[in-house]
Amino acid sequence: MKLKKTLPKNWLPSVLAAWFIVPMAIALWLIFGSDIKAGLFNLLEKKTVMHSNVVVEIGESGKDFAQKYKEIVDVNDRNPGSHFYRVNWSDGTLGTVIIKNGSSNLAVDSVLSVMGNSDDTYPTEGISGFSISMGLPPRNNVLHDDARLKFYALLQRIQEAGWKRWIDPSMPRLNGTEALRYQMSEIENGAGLLSLDPSYVPSLDIWMKIKDMTGWQFYLNDVYMNVQLMRDKKRMDPNLPGAYFLTLGLESKDSFQRSEQTFEDRQRWKELYPAVRTRQAEERLHSEEKLSNLGFKIDAKYQNPDE
Template identity: 30%
Template structure:
């Protein structure tokens, strides 16, 4: 459906988007409430479900996509042309914990495949400059660079994140499956970026159609999703056992990766667990963030 015509610095691209669409610039911060977001931007719908889960969303009018900034301090990300934003608020105490954003880099319906590739990796370079780092799940092999692509192409039933610091050739790009993710982490926020493209327009010499998706989760939401709903509130009590099982899966995956000649990045460090709410212990497996000072009266 969408994407980029040229490689342009993101700030300039955002300015162009605002001028072209006439849309306001949306700023959203994980942790704020749907009510706060809807009050600030009247076009956003706040759907209070009254069962502990609220949804807030905004959809762009046809040909009027809007620029959006994900506010996260020095790690903030700006997307020039957003089609849809949906926020999920599981607890009013925690505010919006998950954001799903569909976006593009151009208002035109088609783009050359190589332009799509270049535009996405220009954004990745900016994210890296802003402090985002590759996230590798505890159960996945610690691969980097082109090895992540080789693993993705050979282990299609066991997908893991690609490395955004490795820019594939056009031929490699055309072989990447839809919904393959590039995963990032920065200061207790997790971001997955993927794309979907029209499979009937896969000639690399002809324009294609792309839709990009960004999923944003707080550290709390990301870890909680590993467990059944009845364990959500006290997931930390169960984390050590699950982490041990996931690390065993990683060991097996890394042994297979070594077998086919891939290199394991033993220097990769898993992110710390999110801070525990006051009154809860953080758990034992993996590093944890201190909460004592935050819980002092």
């Protein structure tokens, strides 16, 4: 009687409902638990996917960049005065990087990792360099002719985003097949460093002969870009799939010009750099005269976009 008085009214239906609901909930979890858990993990993954698109911009504050993508950025401050910011999609997925430069935005996908760097010696410059590591899909299993077309489509998009071909001021001004012939030759020391013509699309046969670390260089709004190509040398049968690896480097104009000076003179780079360009112009003239005598056609109308 005492128990009955302490129980609320209509207690029996509530108890029966609980007896029914709890076993049903357990049964549903046992049957569909993996799907439910997968759904929860998918929700967590969606939070990560939000950061799979990373925007990089030369000059951005390193602290701001690290804070913006803190879930996927590792900061290395072990070297005094130097800071490195590594973005790594460690779960095996590939990221997308948007390269922002003024009003220009260029998206590149199949990105493996990104590394940025800043120097406390020049605190107002922010991040002065980025190195973007990427592949050509499908990863490690792309037909060579497909890789050729995908790579030159990338170079085309770079140009459409406003980037102009840049040739080292000490290098001869060569286009198309002329540039490739010189780049692959041993006519001069350093010939292999020539920036190739991004508007020239070679045949598959020639594509297969292009050397590793060949570069295509560009310039826009005080930023230099260098695209370099590498591939698995053990998978060079043109009839079978291969594996391609690209690095896309970005560097500020100030950092680039400083690199032309000795370490001791870098604080005075703005004063000293004009003399570097004078020397490079003389080297270009000498090289072009030599190549002209060998039958190469010089593009005398080309002018470096950073001049």
